[in-house]
Amino acid sequence: MEELRDRVERVVRQVVRELLAAGQDLPELSGSRGRRRLVVANWKMNLLRASARQWVEAFPESSDRHCQVVICPPAVLLWPLAEALDAAGRDIALGAQDLHPEAGGAHTGEVAAAMLLEAGARYVIVGHSERRAAGEDDELVARKLAAALAAGLCPILCLGETAPERERGLTLMRLRGQLDLALAGLGHPAPDPAGLVLAYEPVWAIGSGRAAGADDAQQAAAFLRERLAELFSFAWARQVRILYGGSVSGENAEHIAACPDIDGFLVGGASLRPESFAAIVQASRRQAAGKEVSR
Ligand code: PGA
Numbered sequence: 001m002e003e004l005r006d007r008v009e010r011v012v013r014q015v016v017r018e019l020l021a022a023g024q025d026l027p028e029l030s031g032s033r034g035r036r037r038l039v040v041a042n043w044k045m046n047l048l049r050a051s052a053r054q055w056v057e058a059f060p061e062s063s064d065r066h067c068q069v070v071i072c073p074p075a076v077l078l079w080p081l082a083e084a085l086d087a088a089g090r091d092i093a094l095g096a097q098d099l100h101p102e103a104g105g106a107h108t109g110e111v112a113a114a115m116l117l118e119a120g121a122r123y124v125i126v127g128h129s130e131r132r133a134a135g136e137d138d139e140l141v142a143r144k145l146a147a148a149l150a151a152g153l154c155p156i157l158c159l160g161e162t163a164p165e166r167e168r169g170l171t172l173m174r175l176r177g178q179l180d181l182a183l184a185g186l187g188h189p190a191p192d193p194a195g196l197v198l199a200y201e202p203v204w205a206i207g208s209g210r211a212a213g214a215d216d217a218q219q220a221a222a223f224l225r226e227r228l229a230e231l232f233s234f235a236w237a238r239q240v241r242i243l244y245g246g247s248v249s250g251e252n253a254e255h256i257a258a259c260p261d262i263d264g265f266l267v268g269g270a271s272l273r274p275e276s277f278a279a280i281v282q283a284s285r286r287q288a289a290g291k292e293v294s295r
Helices: 002-021 049-058 075-087 113-118 129-133 138-151 163-167 171-183 214-231 234-239 253-257 274-294
Strands: 037-042 067-072 093-096 121-126 154-159 197-200 241-245 264-267
Touching (some): 037 121, 049 075, 049 274, 067 274, 113 121, 121 138, 138 154, 154 171, 171 214, 197 214, 253 274, 264 274
Parallel strands (some): 037 067, 037 264, 067 093, 121 154, 197 241, 241 264
16 A cells, blocks of 8 residues: 555656646645634633733724634633623634543543534644643543534644654655554545635744744645645645744745645734734735735
């Protein structure tokens, strides 16, 4: 089976090389055509109800057809934030930062997918490196991903290499391993591609003030998309949104947002200040709108 797949991959690469050599266009796997940008604030363990409300008042943006804006606050703030956004008439979706893989039961301190949905969440971050560092393994990440999908929450699956892995040239191997294991239990038919988001988040870039270069971010995102195409299909992989996360700022967002395989951002530190998060949303929107004009 493995051998057959290798042969098929070699043939596909050969066909691609020949088409390129003949100056013909390839059907686009990367082009962001049809994928709405997604910019997600990960507040982590920050803000209280009053400061969250002030944040909403000071944040000038809403979602539009180019760009979906999502806030992932601490779980206890989902409900008050849903109310505040509703009262202010703002089109901003909510997400959770984690979920428990079981639907309910004796799991002290945990929160199930249905509870997050009821509190207003539509998205949920799964496999963030801060949770992986606290002991979450690939098997648990896979169970959480499946639980989110089963409940109708859109998982934002975080993947990324550590600094030592990068130094040893193991980045793509690590990404492939994490992706394959997270999706292993899904089987067929594939889930709705619009209901699954990947976030490439190199661990060394998170909170370090040192974002990945646009070329590296693009390479990782393109690699993930190619792997999705192998696992499911070309057409399916084209529809999945892939975000970049790790020290995103108003200054570097525009450059990274221009990458053909990057469909938005997962933002930690810079999302705590409404003005810097707004700058990131605006940069993403400009890129999306620019692409539409240039088509
Ligand atoms: P950062 O965090 O933007 O502060 O680097 C990103 C994340 O952890 O998702």
